[in-house]
Amino acid sequence: MPHLAFDIAFCAQLNKLQPTVRQGVFDTWEKFEQLTHDQLRKDKGLRLEALTGGKDRNSPIRTIRISQGVRGVVLAPEGGDTYVLLRVMTHDKAIAWALKQKASINTVTRAVEIRDMATLEQLAPAYERIAPSPERRLFAKFSDGDLAALGVDATTLRQARVLTDVEQLEVFAPHFPQDQREVLEYLAAGFTVEEVWRDVVSLHLADQAAVQPVDPADYDTAIRHTRTRIAVVTASDELRDILDKPFEAWRVFLHPSQHKVAYRPSYSGPAQVTGGPGTGKTVVALHRVRHLLRHLREGERVLLTTYTTALVAALRNGLAGLVEDEALRARVDIMTVDSFAARVLSTSRRPIHSQEETARWEAAAAATGCNGTPQFLAQEYKHVLLAQDLRTVEAYTAADRKGRGSALPASSRAAVWRTVHEFTEKLAADHLRTYLGTCSEAADRLRETGPRYRHVVVDEAQDLHPAQWRLLRAAAPERPDDLFIAGDPHQRIYDCKVSLKSVGVKVAGRSTRMRKNYRSTHEILSWSTALLHGRPFDDLADDSRHDTLLGYRSSLRGNGPEVHRADTSEAEMAALTARVRTWLANGVQPSDIGITARFKKNGDQAVEALRAAGIPAARLRGDTSPADAVNVGTMHAFKGLEYRYVAVIGVHEGALPYPRAITPPEVDSLQHETDLLAERCLLFVACTRARDGLYVSWTGEPSPFLLEAGVVAPTER
Numbered sequence: 001m002p003h004l005a006f007d008i009a010f011c012a013q014l015n016k017l018q019p020t021v022r023q024g025v026f027d028t029w030e031k032f033e034q035l036t037h038d039q040l041r042k043d044k045g046l047r048l049e050a051l052t053g054g055k056d057r058n059s060p061i062r063t064i065r066i067s068q069g070v071r072g073v074v075l076a077p078e079g080g081d082t083y084v085l086l087r088v089m090t091h092d093k094a095i096a097w098a099l100k101q102k103a104s105i106n107t108v109t110r111a112v113e114i115r116d117m118a119t120l121e122q123l124a125p126a127y128e129r130i131a132p133s134p135e136r137r138l139f140a141k142f143s144d145g146d147l148a149a150l151g152v153d154a155t156t157l158r159q160a161r162v163l164t165d166v167e168q169l170e171v172f173a174p175h176f177p178q179d180q181r182e183v184l185e186y187l188a189a190g191f192t193v194e195e196v197w198r199d200v201v202s203l204h205l206a207d208q209a210a211v212q213p214v215d216p217a218d219y220d221t222a223i224r225h226t227r228t229r230i231a232v233v234t235a236s237d238e239l240r241d242i243l244d245k246p247f248e249a250w251r252v253f254l255h256p257s258q259h260k261v262a263y264r265p266s267y268s269g270p271a272q273v274t275g276g277p278g279t280g281k282t283v284v285a286l287h288r289v290r291h292l293l294r295h296l297r298e299g300e301r302v303l304l305t306t307y308t309t310a311l312v313a314a315l316r317n318g319l320a321g322l323v324e325d326e327a328l329r330a331r332v333d334i335m336t337v338d339s340f341a342a343r344v345l346s347t348s349r350r351p352i353h354s355q356e357e358t359a360r361w362e363a364a365a366a367a368t369g370c371n372g373t374p375q376f377l378a379q380e381y382k383h384v385l386l387a388q389d390l391r392t393v394e395a396y397t398a399a400d401r402k403g404r405g406s407a408l409p410a411s412s413r414a415a416v417w418r419t420v421h422e423f424t425e426k427l428a429a430d431h432l433r434t435y436l437g438t439c440s441e442a443a444d445r446l447r448e449t450g451p452r453y454r455h456v457v458v459d460e461a462q463d464l465h466p467a468q469w470r471l472l473r474a475a476a477p478e479r480p481d482d483l484f485i486a487g488d489p490h491q492r493i494y495d496c497k498v499s500l501k502s503v504g505v506k507v508a509g510r511s512t513r514m515r516k517n518y519r520s521t522h523e524i525l526s527w528s529t530a531l532l533h534g535r536p537f538d539d540l541a542d543d544s545r546h547d548t549l550l551g552y553r554s555s556l557r558g559n560g561p562e563v564h565r566a567d568t569s570e571a572e573m574a575a576l577t578a579r580v581r582t583w584l585a586n587g588v589q590p591s592d593i594g595i596t597a598r599f600k601k602n603g604d605q606a607v608e609a610l611r612a613a614g615i616p617a618a619r620l621r622g623d624t625s626p627a628d629a630v631n632v633g634t635m636h637a638f639k640g641l642e643y644r645y646v647a648v649i650g651v652h653e654g655a656l657p658y659p660r661a662i663t664p665p666e667v668d669s670l671q672h673e674t675d676l677l678a679e680r681c682l683l684f685v686a687c688t689r690a691r692d693g694l695y696v697s698w699t700g701e702p703s704p705f706l707l708e709a710g711v712v713a714p715t716e717r
C-alpha cells in the first residue's frame with residue numbers, strides 16, 4: 001500500500017499555507033491511503049507527473065496536484081511504498097524548484113537527502129575562480145577520507161573544497177544535502193572530526209543495524225532511516241494535528257541530539273541541557289518529562305518548574321500535546337518555583353513588591369540606626385544572607401562575601417544583621433513575605449517533612465537564586481534522575497549569577513549543549529547574537545568556566561531585522577502601527593505578532609495606538625496569551641515565549657540599560673557589571689523571540705547596546 005509521508009521542510013511552510021491548500025494536502029494523503037500504486041499513477045486528480053527537461057531521467061522527484069494551481073513536489077521512488085511530500089508551491093514555482101533538486105541516500109547516515117544541485121553547480125565554479133590556493137581554504141585541514149567517513153559524498157566534497165570561509169559556507173549551506181551540511185557546519189565551527197562523529201553522525205545511527213552496505217536505490221529503507229526529517233503518518237487525526245499545529249513540528253521531528261538527551265534511559269544524578277535561545281531546551285525538557293512518566297512507579301510524581309506564569313501555561317500546553325493520557329499528565333505538577341514554595345508552606349501571607357520592599361528597608365534601617373541604603377540592604381539580604389543561608393550573626397560575621405564588589409568589615413555586620421532581623425520580623429508581623437524568603441522557609445520545611453517528588457525538571461534555570469535551588473534540591477531525594485535542568489546563561493535577565501556547583505548540584509559528565517536554533521532565521525540570529533559579542537558568560541554549571549555560543553546557528557533563512565528611528569514617541573507608534581498593518585496585510589494572524597518593550601508604559605502606548613488604528617491588541621496577563629490579538633508585554637514577560645513577528649520598541653538611550661536597574665559601581669562594582677550584562681541579555685532575549693521577522697525601533701538616540709554591537713550606525717537616523 002502506498003503512503004504519503006512529510007518532509008520537515010514542508011512542515012516548516014505549513015503556517016504560510018492557505019486553509020484550502022492544507023485541506024488539499026489532507027485529501028491527497030487520504031488518496032494515497034486508499035489507492036493502489038497503479039491507481040495512484042493513473043489518477044487524473046493527482047496527476048503524478050515525472051519532470052520533463054531535467055538532467056536526471058531517473059530522478060525520483062515528481063510533482064502532484066494539491067489544489068487549484070498548487071502542486072506538491074514529492075519524492076516518488078520507483079517501486080517504493082512511501083512517497084514524501086517535500087514542498088507545496090504554485091504550479092510553475094513547484095516545477096522550477098523540483099527541476100533543480102536531486103535526491104540521494106547518504107551512505108553513512110543511511111538517510112535520504114535532497115540538495116539543490118542546480119544552484120550548487122552554478123555557485124561552485126564561480127567561487128572556485130576567486131578561491132585562494134587549496135591550503136588556505138575552509139576545509140583544507142580535513143582529509144578526503146575523514147570527510148567521507150562523516151558522510152560527505154564526492155559531489156559535496158568537490159563543492160565544499162572551493163569554500164574559503166564560514167560566510168561562503170553560509171551561502172552554500174541551504175543548498176547542500178542536509179546531513180552533510182550539518183557535518184560541514186560543525187567542522188567549520190571548529191569541532192574535530194572525532195567530535196563531529198560522536199555528537200552528530202553517530203547519533204543518526206543510534207538504532208540502525210548498520211551492517212549491510214547501503215543500497216543507493218532503496219529509498220523505502222532510507223526513508224525509514226530519516227526519522228528526524230521525514231514523518232510517516234499513519235492515522236488521519238495524527239495528520240490533522242500536524243496540519244493544524246504547524247508550530248509544533250518538534251513533537252514529530254526530534255533531532256537525534258535532542259532525542260539522545262531526552263530519552264537517555266537514566267542519568268546517575270542531576271543532568272543539564274544548555275544552549276542559546278531557540279535550541280529546543282524546553283522541547284527536550286518536555287520530552288524528558290514524557291520519558292520519566294513512562295517509568296514512574298506507583299505513587300511517584302514529577303515537578304516541572306519554570307520562571308513565569310506565562311511559561312507555566314506554555315509548558316502545560318506542550319505537555320498536553322506530547323502526553324495524551326490525562327491520568328498520566330495529572331502526575332506532573334507544573335508551576336513556578338515561587339508558587340511551589342507558597343504551596344509547600346500553605347501560606348496566606350502576601351508577597352511584597354519591590355517598591356514596598358524599598359520602603360520597608362528604609363524603615364528597618366531607621367529603626368536600628370543602620371546607615372546602609374535600602375538598595376545595599378536588599379542586596380545584602382538577597383545575595384549574601386539568603387544566598388549563603390546564613391542563620392546566625394556569628395555565621396554572617398564570619399562569612400566570605402565572595403562575589404560582592406563592596407567591602408563590609410566584620411565590625412559593621414552586626415548592624416546589618418539587626419536591620420535584616422527587624423525587616424523580617426516586621427514582615428511576619430504584618431502577615432507579609434518576600435518571594436525568596438518564602439523559598440528559603442519552604443526548603444527548610446521540605447527538609448523536615450521529606451521530598452515530595454521523584455523527579456524535578458527545571459526550565460529557564462539560569463535566573464534561579466540559591467534559595468530557590470535549595471528548595472528544588474529538597475523537593476526530590478538524591479537519586480538517579482532526580483533533577484533535569486534546562487537553561488542558558490546568555491539569557492540571564494535578573495541580578496542573580498549562580499552556578500549549579502555553588503548550590504551543590506553536580507552535573508559534571510551529565511551536561512549537553514544544544515547548538516542548532518530551530519526558532520529564528522539565520523539573519524535574526526546573527527543580528528541578535530552581535531549584541532552579546534565579546535562578553536564573557538559564566539557557565540551554568542560552574543562559574544570558573546565560560547559558556548560560549550560556539551557553533552550556535554540556524555538553518556532557517558529569511559529577511560534581516562528592520563530598524564527604525566523616530567523623533568518622537570508618537571512617530572515611533574505611528575511607524576509601529578504601519579509595520580504591524582503590513583504584517584497583517586501579508587496574512588499574518590494578530591496573535592502571531594508580539595510587541596515588547598523595556599517598560600510597561602511603552603507597551604500601553606502600543607496597545608492604545610494599535611487599537612486606535614482598529615488593530616486588536618492586548619497585554620499578556622498572568623498565564624494567558626491573548627488570542628486573536630497582537631500580544632504586548634514587557635521584555636521580562638517575553639522570556640521563553642516566541643512569535644512569528646516581533647517588534648521590540650523603545651530601545652533608546654536611557655531605557656536600555658535602564659539606569660535604575662544598575663547598581664552604581666561605587667556601591668558594588670561586581671553587581672554593577674552583573675546588572676549591566678542582565679540589561680544587555682534582556683535585549684538579546686527580546687530579539688530572539690522572533691521566528692520570521694524582527695523590527696526594532698527607538699525614539700531619539702538608540703540604546704548604546706545597539707551601537708556597541710555595530711548593528712546600528714551612530715549616524716543612522
Ligand SMILES: Nc1ncnc2c1ncn2[C@@H]1O[C@H](COP(=O)(O)OP(=O)(O)OP(=O)(O)O)[C@@H](O)[C@H]1O
Pocket residue numbers: 247248249250253254255258275276277278279280281282283284488491517518519639640641642688
Ligand atoms: N527538533 C525540532 N524540530 C523542529 N522544531 C523544533 C525542534 N526543536 C525545537 N523546535 C522548535 O524551536 C522553537 C524553540 O524551541 P524551545 O522553546 O524548546 O527552545 P529553547 O531553547 O527553550 O528557547 P529559549 O531558551 O529561547 O526559551 C520552538 O518553536 C520549537 O517548537
